[in-house]
Amino acid sequence: MSLEERINACRKAAREAKTAYSEALVQRANSQREVNDLLQRKMTWTVTDVARFTELVPQDHHLQQEEARKKAAADEAEDMVEREFSQLMRLILSRYHEEQVWSDKIRSASTYGSLVALGLNMLVFISAILVVEPWKRRRLVQTFEGKVSELSAANATKFQESMNILGDQIEQQKELLREWNEEKSISMGDCVVSGDDGSEGIEGRSSVRGRLSKRHLKLAVVTTGAFVAGIVTSVLMTK
Numbered sequence: 001m002s003l004e005e006r007i008n009a010c011r012k013a014a015r016e017a018k019t020a021y022s023e024a025l026v027q028r029a030n031s032q033r034e035v036n037d038l039l040q041r042k043m044t045w046t047v048t049d050v051a052r053f054t055e056l057v058p059q060d061h062h063l064q065q066e067e068a069r070k071k072a073a074a075d076e077a078e079d080m081v082e083r084e085f086s087q088l089m090r091l092i093l094s095r096y097h098e099e100q101v102w103s104d105k106i107r108s109a110s111t112y113g114s115l116v117a118l119g120l121n122m123l124v125f126i127s128a129i130l131v132v133e134p135w136k137r138r139r140l141v142q143t144f145e146g147k148v149s150e151l152s153a154a155n156a157t158k159f160q161e162s163m164n165i166l167g168d169q170i171e172q173q174k175e176l177l178r179e180w181n182e183e184k185s186i187s188m189g190d191c192v193v194s195g196d197d198g199s200e201g202i203e204g205r206s207s208v209r210g211r212l213s214k215r216h217l218k219l220a221v222v223t224t225g226a227f228v229a230g231i232v233t234s235v236l237m238t239k
Contacts, residue, residue: 003091007084014077021070028063035060 038045038053045053 003084003088007081007088010077010081010084014074014081017070017074017077021067021074024063024067024070028060028067031056031060031063 035053035056038049038056041049
C-alpha cells in the first residue's frame with residue numbers, strides 16, 4: 001500500500017472514530033439528562049423510577065467508559081493521520097532535497113563545462129594565432145618565393161637565349177661590316193686601276209654598285225633581325 005493510500009485509510013478511520021465518539025457523547029448526554037430528571041423528582045419516585053434509576057447508573061458508567069475509549073480511539077486516529085502526513089511531508093522534503101542536490105550538481109557541471117569549453121576555445125584561438133597563422137604565412141612566403149624563383153629562372157633563360165640570338169646578330173653585323181669594308185676597299189682599288197680607259201671604268205663602277213647594293217640589302221636584313229630580336233627580348237623581360 002502506498003503512502004497516499006495509507007493516509008486516506010487513516011483519515012477514513014479518523015472520521016469513523018469521530019463519528020463513534022460523537023454518538024457516544026450523545027448517548028451519555030441522554031443518559032445523564034434522564035438521570036438528572038430522576039434525581040430532580042427523587043421525592044416522587046415510584047417503583048418503576050427506582051428500577052429505572054438502578055438501570056441507568058451502571059449504564060451511565062458504561063457509557064462514560066465507552067466515551068473515553070472512543071475519545072482515545074479518535075485521538076489515536078488523529079495522531080495516525082498526523083504521523084502519516086508528517087511522513088509524507090518528510091518524503092516530499094527528502095525528494096525535494098535530492099532534486100535540489102542533483103540540480104546543484106547539474107548546475108555546477110554546466111558551469112564547469114562552460115568554463116572548460118571557454119578554455120578550449122581560448123586555447124584553439126591562441127594556437128591559431130601563434131602556430132597556424134605563422135605556418136600559413138611561411139607557406140605563402142615559400143610558395144611566393146618558389147613562383148618568383150621559377151619566373152626568374154624562366155626569364156633568365158629566355159633573356160640568355162635572346163642575348164645569344166642578339167649576340168649572333170651583332171656578330172653577323174660585324175662580319176658583314178668587315179666584309180663590306182674589305183670589298184669596298186677592293187672595289188675602290190679596282191675602279192682606280194680600271195680608270196685608265198673609260199669603258200672598263202664604267203663597267204667596274206657598275207659591278208661595284210651591284211655588289212654594294214647586295215651588301216646593303218644583306219646588312220639591312222641583318223639589322224632588321226637584330227632589331228626584332230631586341231624587341232622580342234624586351235617583351236620577354238616584361239612578362
